Amino acid sequence: xxxxxxxxxxxxxxxxxxxxxxxxxxxxxxxxxxxxxxxxxxxxxxxxxxxxxxxxxxxxxxxxxxxxxxxxxxxxxxxxxxxxxxxxxxxxxxxxxxxxxxxxxxxxxxxxxxxxxx
Amino acid sequence: xxxxxxxxxxxxxxxxxxxxxxxxxxxxxxxxxxxxxxxxxxxxxxxxxxxxxxxxxxxxxxxxxxxxxxxxxxxxxxxxxxxxxxxxxxxxxxxxxxxxxxxxxxxxx
Numbered sequence: 001x002x003x004x005x006x007x008x009x010x011x012x013x014x015x016x017x018x019x020x021x022x023x024x025x026x027x028x029x030x031x032x033x034x035x036x037x038x039x040x041x042x043x044x045x046x047x048x049x050x051x052x053x054x055x056x057x058x059x060x061x062x063x064x065x066x067x068x069x070x071x072x073x074x075x076x077x078x079x080x081x082x083x084x085x086x087x088x089x090x091x092x093x094x095x096x097x098x099x100x101x102x103x104x105x106x107x108x109x110x111x112x113x114x115x116x117x118x
Numbered sequence: 119x120x121x122x123x124x125x126x127x128x129x130x131x132x133x134x135x136x137x138x139x140x141x142x143x144x145x146x147x148x149x150x151x152x153x154x155x156x157x158x159x160x161x162x163x164x165x166x167x168x169x170x171x172x173x174x175x176x177x178x179x180x181x182x183x184x185x186x187x188x189x190x191x192x193x194x195x196x197x198x199x200x201x202x203x204x205x206x207x208x209x210x211x212x213x214x215x216x217x218x219x220x221x222x223x224x225x226x227x
Contacts, residue, residue, distance in 0.1 A: 035216075037164075044121070044221040045156070045164065045207050059214050095163060103211035104154035106175065108163040 002026040002107045004096045009112030016086050016116070022079040022096030022109055030054075030074040033099035036081045038092035039111075046092075049081065050099060064090075086116045122147065122208055122219035129225040135196040138222045140208030141189060148189035152211035155184060155193045158221075159204045167206075168193060200226050 008020040020036070036048040049070040050059045058070050069082040079096055093113050097105035123141040130136040140147065147153055153171045156164035166175050168184035171191060181197045191210070195202055203226040208219040
């Protein structure tokens, strides 16, 4: 059974940093593109970043470029999102998702809440 | 990277059909046959319902169908059931990047 479990969310002050993790199991993690998708409270879904199987390609939504870094450790079956210079508008539930054929998400984690507030 | 346009809400009675539209541009919806749809119940993670415009993953009822014409994709749910009440999001490939619609709340009357 495919499982994606996010962790690392919490309350952080504006300008602060946070690192999210996603532990994957039930599939060959190193064979899939992976993504982070977020959802602000009461709002819609927003794709944040993608990473290729070997980590050699990474893509970001414009609003997080230069502040967020997606990475992975295939030996640990884990996906990460390093978030720096956090802003109030980054407040959201962050989901880890498995990507198929680079253009759709077939499995999602339960999400981890990041709150940016002073 | 503008969000795709979806109606904020739609509604229907049990047994009826409803269609949710998703309008983009030639750079996303119109440029690729890579539209997917997700169902999200309150407090839950999204669930894949349709991919590649009209393909259904295993386990998704055939009451759910997808289509596309030009820059607009559509999700049709026939034989509405109470459990279909949820938020629905479209998503399109936009050449490396991915863009979601704003979401549509489906109410089953």
